[in-house]
Amino acid sequence: MARFWHHVKQVIYEADILIEVLDARHIKETRNPEIEEKVLEAGKKLLYVINKSDLVKTKKFVNLKPSVYVSSTQKLGTTILLKKILELSRGEPVIIGVLGYPNVGKSSLINALAGKAKARTSSESGFTKGLQKVKVNNKITVLDTPGVFPDKEKDNQKFGNTGAVDFGKIKDPEIVALTIIRDNKKIVEKYYTLQGEDEEDILEKIAKKFKKLQRGNMPDLEAAARLFLKDWQTGKIIL
Numbered sequence: 001m002a003r004f005w006h007h008v009k010q011v012i013y014e015a016d017i018l019i020e021v022l023d024a025r026h027i028k029e030t031r032n033p034e035i036e037e038k039v040l041e042a043g044k045k046l047l048y049v050i051n052k053s054d055l056v057k058t059k060k061f062v063n064l065k066p067s068v069y070v071s072s073t074q075k076l077g078t079t080i081l082l083k084k085i086l087e088l089s090r091g092e093p094v095i096i097g098v099l100g101y102p103n104v105g106k107s108s109l110i111n112a113l114a115g116k117a118k119a120r121t122s123s124e125s126g127f128t129k130g131l132q133k134v135k136v137n138n139k140i141t142v143l144d145t146p147g148v149f150p151d152k153e154k155d156n157q158k159f160g161n162t163g164a165v166d167f168g169k170i171k172d173p174e175i176v177a178l179t180i181i182r183d184n185k186k187i188v189e190k191y192y193t194l195q196g197e198d199e200e201d202i203l204e205k206i207a208k209k210f211k212k213l214q215r216g217n218m219p220d221l222e223a224a225a226r227l228f229l230k231d232w233q234t235g236k237i238i239l
């Protein structure tokens, strides 16, 4: 991940305002204190944008200032965000750097602001590789960046939960899936319309329901775990 740091530093240097994009389902987990510190140290303004708000039924109260809830794919909250940007820039031309965890929707946010698909997006985490400049209008220019984790972080569970490492690549998918199922039992049971004694039982039932079976009709728990993580990470399961 270290190779991404020079992009981050460059963006912080070039931009007047930095947006940290957070995932509404995992606000705390997708914050990056190292980046926040660097932004403030550089004397730049930090604006929190809580994206994927369409994936939560109730918006949590967050003590982050200034912050705006948006859904980039459903274009919700973007007018309020543009207003906030104009307020912070006092109507002067401004360069905005967009930072955040992999896969939180940085590129999608830029497209929502620009009103067209100018930054390339993907459900694959780690998609944006270098810096990309996008002109939103004649006052606002936005810099897209590759997602970054905090330097020291190696938390496989968190990567799976937030989608920072995607379902196809995550290590130990069964452990990751079982922990998420345990922590969200009711929601998972409701989504798959099944019930289980515990998380292992639920994962077995998911395997059977979607015919993820090994020889002898035994449930293939790794395949079921990846299927579950796909649904989880791509926002099919609404919290």
Ligand SMILES: Nc1nc2c(ncn2[C@@H]2O[C@H](COP(=O)(O)OP(=O)(O)OP(=O)(O)O)[C@@H](O)[C@H]2O)c(=O)[nH]1
Binding pocket: 051, 052, 053, 054, 055, 070, 071, 072, 073, 074, 101, 102, 103, 104, 105, 106, 107, 108, 109, 120, 121, 122, 123, 124, 125, 126, 127, 128, 129, 145, 146, 147, 235
């Ligand atoms: N439901 C929902 N999905 C979103 C939203 N914003 C982005 N996504 C999806 O999240 C995935 C990642 O979006 P990107 O915009 O590529 O995310 P990114 O932060 O640029 O990702 P990297 O470049 O890989 O770091 C895509 O599948 C998007 O369609 C949103 O507001 N709601």
Ligand SMILES: [Mg+2]
Binding pocket: 106, 107, 108, 120, 121, 127, 128, 145, 146, 147
């Ligand atoms: Mg991107």
